[in-house]
Amino acid sequence: MQLSTVFFTAALLGYVLDLGLFLLSIGLSRPPLRTQRWVLYAAFILHTMSLLASSLHAGQCPLFTMQGSLSLMAWLTILICVLLGLRFRLNALEGLAPILVIILMVASAFAVHRVALPLNLPEKAWISFHAALYFAAYSAFAVMFLASCLYLLLENQLKRRHLTVFTGDLGSLALMDKINYVALGIGVLCLTVGIATGIGILKEVHGTWFSSMGSDPKMAAALFTWVLYMALLFARSTNRLRGRKVAFVSMAGFAVVFVTFLGIHHLDKVL
Amino acid sequence: MQIFVAGMNHNTAPLALRERFSFSGMSMDQALESLRKNPTFYESLVLSTCNRTEIYGVSEISSDYPQWVTETLTKQKGVPASEFGHCLYAWSGPDAVEHLFRVVCGLDSMVLGESEVLGQVKKAYEKASAAKNAGKILHRLFQQSFHVGKSVRSSYAGGCAEVSVSSVAVELAKKIFNVLEDCRVMIVGAGETGEQTLKHLLGGGVRSIVASNRSYERACEMARTYGGEAATLEDALGKMLNVDIVISSTAAPHVLFTKDQIAQLMLARGGRPMFFIDIAVPRDVDARVNELENVFLYNIDDLKQICEEKTQQRELYVAQSRTWIAKEMEKFFAWFAALGVAPTIQRLSDRWEQVRYTELEKSIKKLGQLSEDQKGEIDYLTKRIVSQILHMPKEQLKRFANRKDGYYYTETLSDLFKLTAESQEPPQE
Numbered sequence: 001m002q003l004s005t006v007f008f009t010a011a012l013l014g015y016v017l018d019l020g021l022f023l024l025s026i027g028l029s030r031p032p033l034r035t036q037r038w039v040l041y042a043a044f045i046l047h048t049m050s051l052l053a054s055s056l057h058a059g060q061c062p063l064f065t066m067q068g069s070l071s072l073m074a075w076l077t078i079l080i081c082v083l084l085g086l087r088f089r090l091n092a093l094e095g096l097a098p099i100l101v102i103i104l105m106v107a108s109a110f111a112v113h114r115v116a117l118p119l120n121l122p123e124k125a126w127i128s129f130h131a132a133l134y135f136a137a138y139s140a141f142a143v144m145f146l147a148s149c150l151y152l153l154l155e156n157q158l159k160r161r162h163l164t165v166f167t168g169d170l171g172s173l174a175l176m177d178k179i180n181y182v183a184l185g186i187g188v189l190c191l192t193v194g195i196a197t198g199i200g201i202l203k204e205v206h207g208t209w210f211s212s213m214g215s216d217p218k219m220a221a222a223l224f225t226w227v228l229y230m231a232l233l234f235a236r237s238t239n240r241l242r243g244r245k246v247a248f249v250s251m252a253g254f255a256v257v258f259v260t261f262l263g264i265h266h267l268d269k270v271l
Numbered sequence: 272m273q274i275f276v277a278g279m280n281h282n283t284a285p286l287a288l289r290e291r292f293s294f295s296g297m298s299m300d301q302a303l304e305s306l307r308k309n310p311t312f313y314e315s316l317v318l319s320t321c322n323r324t325e326i327y328g329v330s331e332i333s334s335d336y337p338q339w340v341t342e343t344l345t346k347q348k349g350v351p352a353s354e355f356g357h358c359l360y361a362w363s364g365p366d367a368v369e370h371l372f373r374v375v376c377g378l379d380s381m382v383l384g385e386s387e388v389l390g391q392v393k394k395a396y397e398k399a400s401a402a403k404n405a406g407k408i409l410h411r412l413f414q415q416s417f418h419v420g421k422s423v424r425s426s427y428a429g430g431c432a433e434v435s436v437s438s439v440a441v442e443l444a445k446k447i448f449n450v451l452e453d454c455r456v457m458i459v460g461a462g463e464t465g466e467q468t469l470k471h472l473l474g475g476g477v478r479s480i481v482a483s484n485r486s487y488e489r490a491c492e493m494a495r496t497y498g499g500e501a502a503t504l505e506d507a508l509g510k511m512l513n514v515d516i517v518i519s520s521t522a523a524p525h526v527l528f529t530k531d532q533i534a535q536l537m538l539a540r541g542g543r544p545m546f547f548i549d550i551a552v553p554r555d556v557d558a559r560v561n562e563l564e565n566v567f568l569y570n571i572d573d574l575k576q577i578c579e580e581k582t583q584q585r586e587l588y589v590a591q592s593r594t595w596i597a598k599e600m601e602k603f604f605a606w607f608a609a610l611g612v613a614p615t616i617q618r619l620s621d622r623w624e625q626v627r628y629t630e631l632e633k634s635i636k637k638l639g640q641l642s643e644d645q646k647g648e649i650d651y652l653t654k655r656i657v658s659q660i661l662h663m664p665k666e667q668l669k670r671f672a673n674r675k676d677g678y679y680y681t682e683t684l685s686d687l688f689k690l691t692a693e694s695q696e697p698p699q700e
Contacts, residue, residue, distance in 0.1 A: 034425055158446060159561065161573045163580070167446070173544065174449035242542040243565045 004057060007050035008071065012105050014043025015078075015098040022095035040094060044082065047075050069135060070108035074101040076139035081146065084179060091169035092150055100142055107262065126201055133194030134222065138257065140187030141229065144180050145254035148247035151176040155244055177243070180250060181236060188233050191226050198222065221260045228253050272313070272611070273332045274408065276370055277340035277361035278325030281381055284358035292348055292355070294319035302347050303402040311339055314406040316399035316413070318374075320391045322381060327371065329408045337361035368412065368603060372596040375420035384588055389420040411606060419599045423592045436464055436574045437471035439581065440548050444472065444516055447546050447567055451476040454515040459483045459507055459527070461493065462520030464550045464571075469497065469518055481514060483507040485521070511536055511545075518548045519555040530559040537563055550574070608672035615681050616665050618690040623657050 021036040051071060054062055062068025081097035084090060154170040157163060170176075198219055232249055235241040241249060279289060294302050294317050306315035306326070314329040326340050337359060341352045362370055370379070375392050377384040396413040399405040405413070441451075448454050456477050458469050461484055469480065480499030484490035487503050494501040502510045504521070508528065511517060521527065528547075533556075537545070547568040549556040554570055561568040631653050635646060668684065671677040685691060 154446065158443070158567050161569060161576070163577055170446075172446050172449035174447065178449075239541040243544065245564075 002053070002057060004050050004053035007046050007053055008105070008109070011043045011047035011050055012102065012109070014039055014046055015102050015105070018043060019095075019098040019102065022098075037091075037094065040078075040082070040098070043098075044075075044078050047071075047078070051075060067108050069131070070104050073135050073138050073142065074104035074108065076135060077101055077104070077142040077146075080139060080143050080183075084143070088171055088175060088179075090150075090171045090175075092153075092171070093146060095169070096146055096149060100146060104142075126197060130194055130197040130201060133190045133197065137187045137190035137194060137225075138261070140183045140190065141225075141250075141254050141257060144183040144187065144250045147176045147179040147183065148250040151180065151247045152244060152251075155247075173243070177246070180246060184229065184233055184236065184250070188226070188229050191222065191229065195219070195222050195226055224260065225257050228256065272329055272408070273336075273363045274327070274329055274367050274412065274607075275336040275361065275363040276325055276327045276367040277337050277359055278318070278323060279355065279358045279360070280323035280325070280379065283360055284355065288355055288358060289321070289324065291350055292319070292324040292344060293321075294324065294347075298347070299398060300402065302343070303399060303404045305347060306343060307402065307404050309339075309343070312404075314409045315404045316395055316409055318392060318395040320388065322388075323374070323379075325374075327367070327409065327412075329406070336363060365600060365604065368600055369596060371412065371416050372419050372599060373592075375416045376423050376592040376596065377420075378589065378592055383585065384424070386420075386424060389417065389424075392420075393417060408607070408610070412603065415599055415603050419595050423588075423595050435467075435471075436550065436571070436578060437468040439574050439577045440468045440518075440569070441471045441475045443567070443569060443577075444546055445475065447544055448515060452478060455479040455481065455513055456516045456518065457481040457483060457502075457507065457511060457514040458493065459504070459517060459519040459555065460485075460521030460523075460551065461489055462522075462550060465518045465520030466493075468548060468550070472516065472518075473497065477516070481510050483510065508532060508536065512539055515544070516546045516548065517556075518550065520550045521555055523551070523555060524553060526553075526557050527555040528557060528560065530557045530563065533557075533560045533566060534563055537566060548574070605673045608677060609669040612668050612672045612677075612681050615685055615690055616668060619665070619684065619688060620661060622688055622690065623661060627653050627657050 018036055018040045021039060025036070051062055051068075054068060054071075058065075058068075062072050078097055078101050081093050085094035150170050151173060154167065154173055154176065157167055157170075158173070202219065232241070232246070232253060235249075236246060279292065281289070284292075299317060299319065302317050303315070306312050306317070306328070309315075311330055312328045313331075316327040318325045318327065324344075326343065328336065328340075330336060330339075340361065341356060341359065344350070344355070345352050371392075373379045375389050377386065377388055380388055392413070396405060396409075396417075399409065444451060444454070451472060454472075454477050456469065456472050456479070458465055458480065473480075480494070480497050481502055482490045482493035482497070482499055483502040483504055483506065484493065485504045487501065490501040490503065493499075500510075504527070519527065533545075542565050544565040544567070547556050547560060547566065549568060549570045552571060556568055556570075558568070558570070560566055631650060635641060635649070641649075664684070668680060671680040
C-alpha cells in the first residue's frame with residue numbers, strides 16, 4: 001500500500017470521527033467537545049500529508065487526475081471552513097464541513113486512477129494554474145453550499161422560535177449570507193480567469209480560439225457552471241434574490257455542478 | 272498547614288472602596304514581595320480584578336489569618352483597618368478552596384458564568400509563580416481550579432448569562448443581523464417592557480431609532496430621550512421602510528400591522544430582513560406575518576418561553592458547577608491530606624533504609640571476599656525487599672489520610688516505629 005493511501009485513509013477516518021463527535025454533541029444538546037476540533041486538525045494534517053505524498057510519488061501536483069483533484073477540492077474546502085470557523089467562531093461550519101469532505105473523498109477513493117494530462121502539451125505550468133483556479137472556484141462553491149445549509153438551519157430555528165445549544169454555533173443569518181456572497185464572488189472570479197486560461201490553452205493546442213471548445217466536455221461543463229453562478233451573482237447583486245432563496249439556489253447549484261463534474265469526467269473516461 | 276483566603280468583592284464592598292485596594296503593576300509586585308518576606312505566609316497570591324481583591328495563602332493552622340491579611344492590606348495601601356475591616360470576608364480550609372473554585376466558575380461574578388475571571392485568576396497565578404510566592408500547594412490548587420473552570424464552561428457553555436425578555440430580544444436580533452450597529456429600530460407605543468428592550472438594543476450597539484406613538488408629543492419626548500426621530504402612529508408603516516427592528520407595545524385593542532401591509536412593505540424594502548418584537552397584549556402584529564420570507568416575529572409569549580428555557584440552562588449551569596466543584600474539592604483534599612502524611616512516610620522510609628544499610632554492611636563484612644557485582648546484587652535485592660514491604664503501608668497511609676480518623680493511623684505508625692523527628696537514632700540490635 002502506498003504511503004499516500006495510508007495517509008488518505010487515516011484522514012478519511014479522522015473526518016468520519018470528527019463528524020461523529022459533532023453529531024453526538026448535537027444529539028446530547030451539548031456544545032462541541034474541544035477534542036473534536038483537534039481530531040479535525042489531525043485529519044487535515046494527515047490529508048495534507050496524503051496530497052504531498054501522492055504529488056511526490058506522481059511527480060506532479062494532484063490536479064491532473066480525478067482522484068487527486070477531488071481530494072484537493074476536499075482539502076481546500078476544509079481549509080476555508082477552518083479559517084472561517086476560527087475567524088467568526090463558527091463551530092457549526094467546521095462541524096458540518098466533514099459531511100461534504102467525506103463525500104468528496106469517498107468519490108475520490110473510487111475514482112479511476114488515470115493521468116489525464118496530455119503529455120504533448122507544452123504549457124504545463126499554465127495547465128496547473130488553470131486547473132488550480134477551477135478547484136479554488138469549486139471549493140468556494142462548496143463553502144457556499146455549507147454556508148447555505150447553516151443559513152437554512154438557523155432560519156428554520158428562528159422561524160419555529162426554537163433555539164437550542166446548537167444555535168449559538170450557527171453564527172447569524174447576516175454572517176452566513178455574507179460568507180455565501182463573498183464565496184460566490186471569489187468562486188466566479190476564479191472560474192472566469194480559469195476559463196480564460198483554458199481558452200488560451202485550447203488555442204495553443206488547436207490553433208483557433210473557439211472552434212475546439214465544443215469538443216472539450218470539461219470546458220463545456222465549466223462554461224455551464226460559470227453561467228449558473230454568474231446568474232446567481234447578478235440576481236444577488238441586484239437584490240432579485242435574498243435570504244433563503246439564495247441558500248436554496250446555492251445548494252442546488254452546487255449539487256448540479258458536482259454531478260456535472262463527475263459526469264463529465266466519466267464521459268471523458270468513456271470517450 | 273492551612274489554605275486561606277481573605278478579601279473583599281462586589282457583594283461586600285462598594286466600588287469606591289474596591290478601587291482603593293486595586294493591585295496592578297508595581298503595587299502588585301510590592302504586595303507580593305511583602306507577602307513573600309513575611310514568614311507567616313508560606314505561600315501567597317494576590318487576586319485583584321475590578322470586582323474583587325483577595326489574598327490567598329498557606330500558613331500554619333491559626334485563626335489569625337484575617338488579621339494578617341488586614342495588616343498586609345493596610346500596610347500596602349495605607350488605609351486604616353477601621354475603614355474596610357467590615358467589608359472583609361475570610362475563609363480557610365475547604366471553604367477557601369470552594370470559594371476559589373466558585374470564583375473561577377464565575378458563580379461569584381456579577382454576570383453569572385462570565386469567563387473573563389478565569390483569565391484574571393490565571394494572570395494572578397502567573398504573577399505569584401514568577402515572584403516565587405506560589406509554591407507546591409497553591410500551584411496544585413490553582414491548576415485544579417483552572418481545570419474546574421474550563422471543564423464547567425466547555426460542558427455547559429450555553430446560556431448562563433442573565434435572562435430577561437429584553438436580553439433575549441437582543442440575542443435574537445444579533446442572530447438575524449449579526450451586528451446591531453447598522454440597524455435602525457422603531458419603537459411603537461410606550462410600554463415599559465418595550466422601552467426596556469429599546470435600552471438593551473441601544474446597549475447592544477443600535478445607533479438609530481424612530482419613536483412612534485399615538486400622541487406625537489410622547490413620541491417626540493421618547494425621541495429626545497433616546498436620540499432619534501419621532502413619528503405618529505399613522506406614519507409608522509411608512510417609516511418602516513428603513514427600519515430593521517420594530518418593537519411594538521401599544522395598548523391598541525386591535526392588530527396594527529397586518530400580513531398584507533407587511534408583505535407590501537417587504538416588496539418595497541427589496542426583501543431586506545425585518546425583526547418584529549411584539550410585546551403588546553392584545554398583539555399589535557398579525558401572527559401570520561412570521562410566514563413571510565425574511566420576516567421574524569416574536570410575541571411576548573415566544574420571548575418568555577425562550578427566557579424559561581434559558582433560565583433552566585442557567586440553573587443547570589449552577590447545579591453542574593456545584594457538582595464539578597464538589598468532585599474536584601474531594602480530589603484536591605485527597606492530595607492535600609496525603610501531603611500532610613508525607614513527612615511521616617519520609618521518616619518511615621529513612622528508618623528502614625537505615626536498618627537496611629546497617630544490616631547490609633554487617634552481612635558484607637561477614638561474607639568476606641565479594642566481587643563488586645555481587646555486592647551490587649545484594650544491595651539491589653535488599654532495596655527491593657524494603658521497597659516491597661513499605662509499598663502497601665505507604666499507599667494505605669495516603670488513602671487513610673483523607674478520612675476523618677486518618678490522623679490515628681499516622682500517629683500509630685509514628686508511635687510503633689518511633690518516627691518523631693527527634694527520635695532518629697539508629698535501631699538497637
